[in-house]
Amino acid sequence: MRAVPPEVWPAAPVALSTASVYPEPTAAAFELAAELRYDGVELMVWSDPVSQNIAAVAGLVERYGVPVLAVHAPCLAVSQRVWSADPIVRIRRSVAAAATLQARTVVLHPPFRWQRRYAAQFNDEVARAGEHAGVALAVENMFPVTRSGVRTVPYSPGFDPTDVGHPHYTLDLSHTAAAGSDALAMLDRMGSGLTHVHLADGSGAARDEHLVPGRGTQPCAEVCERLTDTGFGGVVVVEISTRRCRTRYDRTALLAESLLFARLHLQPTAARAALKPGAAHSARRTAHSSY
Numbered sequence: 001m002r003a004v005p006p007e008v009w010p011a012a013p014v015a016l017s018t019a020s021v022y023p024e025p026t027a028a029a030f031e032l033a034a035e036l037r038y039d040g041v042e043l044m045v046w047s048d049p050v051s052q053n054i055a056a057v058a059g060l061v062e063r064y065g066v067p068v069l070a071v072h073a074p075c076l077a078v079s080q081r082v083w084s085a086d087p088i089v090r091i092r093r094s095v096a097a098a099a100t101l102q103a104r105t106v107v108l109h110p111p112f113r114w115q116r117r118y119a120a121q122f123n124d125e126v127a128r129a130g131e132h133a134g135v136a137l138a139v140e141n142m143f144p145v146t147r148s149g150v151r152t153v154p155y156s157p158g159f160d161p162t163d164v165g166h167p168h169y170t171l172d173l174s175h176t177a178a179a180g181s182d183a184l185a186m187l188d189r190m191g192s193g194l195t196h197v198h199l200a201d202g203s204g205a206a207r208d209e210h211l212v213p214g215r216g217t218q219p220c221a222e223v224c225e226r227l228t229d230t231g232f233g234g235v236v237v238v239e240i241s242t243r244r245c246r247t248r249y250d251r252t253a254l255l256a257e258s259l260l261f262a263r264l265h266l267q268p269t270a271a272r273a274a275l276k277p278g279a280a281h282s283a284r285r286t287a288h289s290s291y
Contacts, residue, residue, distance in 0.1 A: 011266040012232050013039035014259060015069045017198070017239040018051065021251060026050045026057070030064040036256055040069035042107070042237045045094065046079040054097045061101065069235045070105040070196060071098040077112075087111070087118045091129055091137070098135045105196050105235065106137050107170050110155040119156040123164065130167060138195040140170035141186060143179035146206040162186065168195040173218045174210045174239070177202020183218055187226065197227065198239040199262055210241040212254055213261045224265035236262055 016038040018029035026048045033041050043057060050056045052074075061067060073094035074082035083093050094106045108126065111119040130137045142159035144151050153159055159179055161169060169190040175198075176183040187194060201216030202209045213220040224236065238258040245251040 011228055011263070011268060012197075012234060012236045013069060014199075014262045014266070015040040015042050015235050015237045016255065016259075017042045017044055017072070017237050018048075019044040019046075019072070020238060020240050020242060020255060022241075022243050024248075024251070027060055030060040030066050032252060032255055033066045034064040036252070036259055038066070038238070038259060040067040040235070042070040042072055042235075042239070043068050043097075043101070043103075044072045045074040045097070046076060046082060052082060054100055057097075058101065068098075068101040068103045070103050070107055070237065071101065072107040073109075075109040087115060088121060088125055091125055095129050095135050095137070104134060104136060105168075105170075106135055107196060108137055108139050109142060110139060110157075110159070110161060110164075112154055113156045115156070123166070126166060136168040136195050137166075138168040138170040139166045140172050140198070141175050141179070141181070142172075143175045143181075143208065144206070151206070160186070162189040167193055169193050170196040170198060171223070172198035172200070172239070173213070173220055173223065174198065174200040174202045174208055177204055177216060177218050178206060178208050180204065180206075183223060184226070187223060194232070195234045197223070197232075197234065197236045199224070199236050199258070200238070200240050210239060212240050212258050213238075220261070221265045224262060228266050228268055236266065238262060 016029055016033040018026045018041055021029045021032060027050060029041055043051060045051050071094050074090050083090050098106050111122050126137045139161040141161055142155050144153045144159060171187055171190060171194055173183055176186060199213050199220060201211040201213045201218045201220055204217045240254060240258055242251040242254050
């Protein structure tokens with residue numbers, strides 16, 4: 001079989017995290033993803049009752065014609081009681097939800113340090129649950145927390161999952177910014193295990209900002225370009241914060257700008273080379289003028 005040259009490798013699909021529309025509900029994410037022509041959504045399972053009801057989510061898929069490409073398990077500090085108080089049960093329900101929705105990936109955070117029993121079981125459970133046909137459990141890089149000038153790591157054994165080693169990873173660029181990590185070096189360490197990407201940005205402040213890509217210090221463009229140039233077979237998810245937007249118009253503009261950034265920098269090599277300098281700036285201007 002003849003090898004496919006890199007310049008014609010297809011661009012990765014771009015999905016919208018349902019968390020990106022907060023405080024609007026899960027249904028709004030499907031509506032905006034359809035309107036802006038994202039390739040799908042990543043379902044964040046959390047306090048929104050619809051996000052916890054897989055039959056209701058399937059109804060949104062049918063209504064808007066937008067597939068669920070990944071499920072983010074309820075592992076945030078604010079979602080420790082969603083589905084079950086037992087984190088192992090939450091993993092298994094997330095895998096079952098992904099299988100029902102025909103999503104290929106479940107996104108997981110490392111355990112919190114106070115979850116000692118869970119931490120002891122985590123690696124084995126991720127490997128076991130990963131045996132479910134067609135579903136990859138992708139462990140996400142996290143970041144330390146700084147309070148009153150004291151920097152602590154709330155995750156066990158740490159915030160960098162490559163220190164432990166897992167079959168699949170999620171690279172989050174807002175988290176690399178908050179951690180002061182080298183995103184490109186982490187991408188290299190994840191290697192062929194890189195399954196999923198959360199595209200966002202950060203200023204380098206010690207907090208999780210989830211800025212629009214291109215508005216911070218992270219190498220968002222370089223990461224996207226490297227994904228395409230290496231034949232990345234996963235999904236790129238726009239996971240930005242729009243909680244301060246006062247109107248749907250403002251929120252839509254940020255989501256449109258983020259999608260345009262992703263589409264531009266995920267272009268195959270030959271197409272990217274044909275773009276004129278300043279295309280990224282033009283894309284941003286177009287996003288603002290269109291909504």
